[in-house]
Amino acid sequence: MTLRHIISIFLEDRLARIGLLLLALFVGAAVLAPWLSPHDPHRMFDGMLPPSRDHLLGTNDLGYDLFAELLQGARYSLALAASAAVVSTLIGAVLGVVAGYYRGAGFVLMRLVDVFLAVPRFPLIVLIAAFARPGFLTLFLFFVLFGWPSVARIVRARILTERQQEYVLAAHAIGAPGRRIMLRHLLPASLPVAFVRFVAEMQHVIMAEAGLSFMGLGNPTTRSWGMTLSYASRYPALLITDVWQWWVLPPGLAITLICLALAFLGLGLERVSNPRLRAAAAPAGIRKSTENRAPRKGTTRGWTRYARSHQLEREGLVSGLVRLTMRSSAAPCLSCGSSRTVCQDTDGGAEIRCIKKQALFQ
């Protein structure tokens, strides 16, 4: 798969596009925070001001501008999540590739991974945080230390199948050194699954940091979304007056939206890394047209066009499939005579195969 191919598969998914857009919005807000912010987040105004033109989200009990705090929180949460996820994914991917290539060392490493994965992370960081209110660096180190094992495990599993592929065996046969095979062939092949973990890691870090801060165990000087929520939760009349609408709702929704964006990205990346989750990509040129859209279930209209635009054309099964309905109906496949054809839809598209011919096409 070329990079362009991967991107085109990824962007075919509407949810993945939405996720990418949302994430870009948040990253943009975080990067541009100093210019977007109407006030210095460290400047104090009157306390508990309701939203106004000057203070878009009002001020908190100490008089800090809540909109400025929201932007500042985006910087902190995103910087922590992205850096921890990048580093743990890199370490995990490299170790996973090595562990998949050298199987003896891999076995030992995987036992270590098992031990790490068996330790519940959140209670542990809570205990650490209770003793030393952790700043950025401590949290970063902790999330990296407990983030790499899951990446290593999933990458290694991928490598174990990938190393049996013919191109890898061929590289071996012509005498390519292990370092080259790992760097040039195996590492790129593991990238899609590693990216799926990367997104999940980011989500976990954002949630865990918010939860930790909410429990009052963050460093009191940091300004993250979790800290804002934590201070808000200590305000006595928070939920019984209207205050929650501008104090709790914006940071809470920010966390929710960014986690949703990451979840959508994860869905799209999973489609890239797992071909079973998608129908074969339509040939270039007709992707944007209506022909790529699956016809309605239970009708006969549109199926010829749909089948033609998908892999079925290559398989020469087009003519017989007009009478199929989408879900699990059995109908004769005209291209191969009397056998049954099962039509099954997978994620977002349709996959149509002829039972008799199946062996030929796999």
Place this chain on the structure above:
Amino acid sequence: MLKTVQFALTVWLVLTLNFLLPRLMPGNPLADLDNPLGAPVPLSQEARARIMAYYGLDQPLPIQYQNYLRGLARGDLGWSIYYKAPVGHVLVGRLRWTLGLVGVATVLYVGLGVVLGAVSAWQRGSALDQGLLLTTFATGAFPAFFLAMLLIVLFAVKLKWLPLGGAQSVALLLAPWPQRTVDIARHMVLPVLALLLTSLADVYYLTRNSLGQVLGEGYITVARAKGLRERTLLFRHALPNALLPVVTLASLRLGTIVMGAMLVEVTFAYPGIGQAIYEASIARDYPLLQGAFLVTMLSIMAANLLADGLYGLLDPRVRRAP
């Protein structure tokens, strides 16, 4: 065999971390007493040494470690400074609330996730499927405590249907049991709902994909060719095979749901382990904190081990594998 060794290693790691962490931190337990601001009377050298000896803190670390392990073996988790009671006693009282909360939420989210996932896999591509996918992912993106706050605002403050927090009403403590049960159940609704909605997505999505895959297998075609009804096909033939990965997932998710439960307990002032950890960290009641940490860690790990064994029972292929 390997599994057992690994489990023992993990338990040892957790116990040791629990012992080492406070001792690795800067300062010492008497810092507050030495501090001229913290102590009413300056501590003499002799008194200081006496206190250190009394708590065994003058011993070298390996001896302290031995004593710590011996204490644990006797079930001695230490003395809670805040509650002035043995940590074990405090935690047993708290544990039933957390177990109830996590137990009910787990049963509900796994059950609902499987049913919704099956519906989605069966109707793949329909508006219903897309709607379910979007809804579960949207609720799953909420941090549990944030969703809990919104639920409080809606159902407790605005609609006044359910209580604001706590596990039971003080006024009903001496009421007859049917009334108390209803009361406890009413207090449980919102915390369980918050946990359920935030945990649903994973099980739902896995069931949907795994069932979708199973529905494409040959034996399903054979079953269909026999003329079985769709419902029999789905629930008798396809679902049991699709559920195997769900068991693993539910056990892996236990750590996450406990994290959610801790935060939800704090939001609802629900008197479980999470609330105990929260109170202990505010009151700097370190023995209680460490005890709660150990109980949480060990129960999650034990549950995971149990799920591992259950998996072997459910799937003969795993049992036969070396």
